[in-house]
Amino acid sequence: MNFCPECGTKIVASWNVCSNCGHNLKSEIVNQQPTKAQIPQKIYPQQKPQYDPSQYQPYGYRPRSNNTNGTVALIFGLLGLFGVIPVVGSIIGIALGAIGKNKDDDPKMAKAGLIIGIIGIVVWIAFYLWLFSWIFMMFSYMPID
Numbered sequence: 001m002n003f004c005p006e007c008g009t010k011i012v013a014s015w016n017v018c019s020n021c022g023h024n025l026k027s028e029i030v031n032q033q034p035t036k037a038q039i040p041q042k043i044y045p046q047q048k049p050q051y052d053p054s055q056y057q058p059y060g061y062r063p064r065s066n067n068t069n070g071t072v073a074l075i076f077g078l079l080g081l082f083g084v085i086p087v088v089g090s091i092i093g094i095a096l097g098a099i100g101k102n103k104d105d106d107p108k109m110a111k112a113g114l115i116i117g118i119i120g121i122v123v124w125i126a127f128y129l130w131l132f133s134w135i136f137m138m139f140s141y142m143p144i145d
């Protein structure tokens with residue numbers, strides 16, 4: 001059993017064109033095999049018995065435990081804290097931590113990312129304030145010729 005890739009109508013093997021929409025079935029069959037991208041999305045999984053079932057995983061598939069926000073928040077929080085991505089990394093960590101705290105299945109990572117992000121931003125803002133005040137002092141003590 002086959003289905004029209006254009007409209008999803010059941011197709012009799014001998015047909016050259018779809019009786020419903022007039023789609024050219026012969027050329028479609030030739031094109032269909034090598035590229036998965038051409039498989040039309042209008043057809044629902046339960047209507048198509050022949051295609052690779054792994055293609056339909058995204059539709060109903062949900063990971064058992066989803067802590068993506070918290071994981072990324074923690075990574076960026078640490079990158080921010082250790083100065084790999086100062087301030088910006090911390091901001092991303094705080095933002096994703098706040099999202100993950102509500103959305104993630106396990107909010108521990110998100111909370112850690114949020115806290116590390118806040119620590120990182122405080123540390124780096126303190127560092128920059130110290131740096132700028134030091135530069136400012138250096139200039140103000142500089143003798144003017």
Ligand SMILES: [Zn+2]
Nearest residue numbers: 004007018021
């Ligand atoms: Zn059709």
